[in-house]
Amino acid sequence: MIKRSIAVLAGAALLGAVPGVDGATKKTIALGDNYYAPKTVTVAKNTTVTWRWPGFEEAGDVHDVKLKSGPKGVKKFQSESAATDYTFKRKLTVSGTYKIVCTLHEEMTMTVKVRK
Numbered sequence: 037m038i039k040r041s042i043a044v045l046a047g048a049a050l051l052g053a054v055p056g057v058d059g060a061t062k063k064t065i066a067l068g069d070n071y072y073a074p075k076t077v078t079v080a081k082n083t084t085v086t087w088r089w090p091g092f093e094e095a096g097d098v099h100d101v102k103l104k105s106g107p108k109g110v111k112k113f114q115s116e117s118a119a120t121d122y123t124f125k126r127k128l129t130v131s132g133t134y135k136i137v138c139t140l141h142e143e144m145t146m147t148v149k150v151r152k
């Protein structure tokens with residue numbers, strides 16, 4: 037368990053090292069049991085969306101972030117499964133509707149709309 041947490045943290049640190057594009061906007065989505073908050077969000081093109089798992093104190097069930105459907109040409113993505121202290125980032129460069137689901141809880145869904 038501890039070993040896994042360290043691996044997850046290392047992964048998050050690597051993602052964090054990716055330099056941000058000048059003027060790029062950011063949006064953070066919180067994960068809970070069993071929901072994403074906010075459930076729907078509209079962002080500008082090239083926004084980096086960060087899904088943030090709860091901290092150790094609030095840790096609950098294990099969740100992940102999977103792109104169920106997105107605009108044409110966007111590759112599907114899926115985060116690791118984690119319960120706490122994890123973040124997953126994606127820069128959304130194509131306008132359209134991104135439907136996100138947790139593969140462990142099919143009712144746990146959200147939508148990101150990227151403006152043109």
Ligand SMILES: [Cu+2]
Pocket residue numbers: 070098099100138139140141144
């Ligand atoms: Cu879940």
